[in-house]
Amino acid sequence: MKIIYQDTDIVIVNKPGGLLSVPGRGPDKQDCIAKRLQNLFPQMIEQPAVHRLDMYTSGLMVFAITKEAHRALSIQFEKRQVYKRYQAILDGVVKGKSGKIHLSFRLDPDNRPLQIYDPQHGKPGITHWKNLELELGKSRIEFTPLTGRTHQLRVHSSHPLGLGIPIIGDSLYGSGADGDQMMLHATSLQFCHPVSKESVVFESSPPF
Numbered sequence: 001m002k003i004i005y006q007d008t009d010i011v012i013v014n015k016p017g018g019l020l021s022v023p024g025r026g027p028d029k030q031d032c033i034a035k036r037l038q039n040l041f042p043q044m045i046e047q048p049a050v051h052r053l054d055m056y057t058s059g060l061m062v063f064a065i066t067k068e069a070h071r072a073l074s075i076q077f078e079k080r081q082v083y084k085r086y087q088a089i090l091d092g093v094v095k096g097k098s099g100k101i102h103l104s105f106r107l108d109p110d111n112r113p114l115q116i117y118d119p120q121h122g123k124p125g126i127t128h129w130k131n132l133e134l135e136l137g138k139s140r141i142e143f144t145p146l147t148g149r150t151h152q153l154r155v156h157s158s159h160p161l162g163l164g165i166p167i168i169g170d171s172l173y174g175s176g177a178d179g180d181q182m183m184l185h186a187t188s189l190q191f192c193h194p195v196s197k198e199s200v201v202f203e204s205s206p207p208f
Contacts, residue, residue: 001036004202009069009195010062011037011048014204017058017181022049037063050074051082051148056169056179059086059186060204064194072194077148083190086143087132087206089183090157091174092165094139098130101156101163105149114172115151117159125149127156129163138168142187153184183208 001019005012013033015021020032038044048063050073064070076082104122108114116122126146133140141163143153151172158166158173166174169182176182185206193200 001033003040004060004204006041009065010073010193011041011044011065012189012202013037013061013063015053015058015061015186017056017207018179020055021052021061033061034063041065045070051077053186054151054154054182054184056171056182057184057186058207059184060084060189060202061186062189062191069194073191076191080146080148081191083188084145084186085188086145086153087185087187088141088143088153088157088167089135089208090139090141090163090165091168092139093134093137094131094141094163094165096131098128101125101127101129101161103156103159103161105151105155105159107150113150115149115155117155117161123147123149125152125156127152127162129156139165181208 002014004014015033022034023030023032034049044065045067064073104119104124105115106118106122108116128144130142132142145152154170154173156162167184169176169180171178188203190201
């Protein structure tokens with residue numbers, strides 16, 4: 001975990017793949033970004049996370065130190081006023097230069113945490129994508145999600161009605177195994193600072 005920025009209200013971290021964002025269930029899933037930050041900043045509130053990255057996704061996250069900051073940031077996420085970009089390497093050749101994916105999906109309660117396509121009962125997920133380059137038969141894609149559904153980019157990558165090619169290292173929707181480096185990184189995070197009200201942007205290069 002690397003701290004990119006901090007002040008009295010927020011902390012920006014670069015999360016490594018393989019580390020939880022927040023505590024999971026059970027004693028073996030308590031080590032996470034939130035707990036590590038609370039050890040560094042004793043004044044931090046009990047629930048500092050305002051968004052999450054999947055365990056094997058790396059990249060930028062913002063955490064709140066105060067209740068006021070948490071409330072202000074949560075409102076921005078709810079109103080889709082936080083702009084995020086990701087880079088991923090997909091396990092194949094994506095045709096086309098760019099596009100927009102609109103797929104509805106929901107949790108499969110019999111196979112948690114798998115998300116399944118469901119145009120009737122699922123919640124809509126919307127993602128813009130851009131083809132950056134082809135590397136040894138693998139496609140580097142930039143994603144700009146307009147919604148924040150669970151596993152949205154992973155489902156939109158792998159599903160036949162999306163790009164039809166899973167992200168490399170994805171153990172749920174691709175051929176990866178648990179513990180693999182998933183080639184998905186949150187590269188850019190832009191929002192309004194909860195106290196100064198200024199627009200702030202943070203960038204992080206992918207480790208792949």
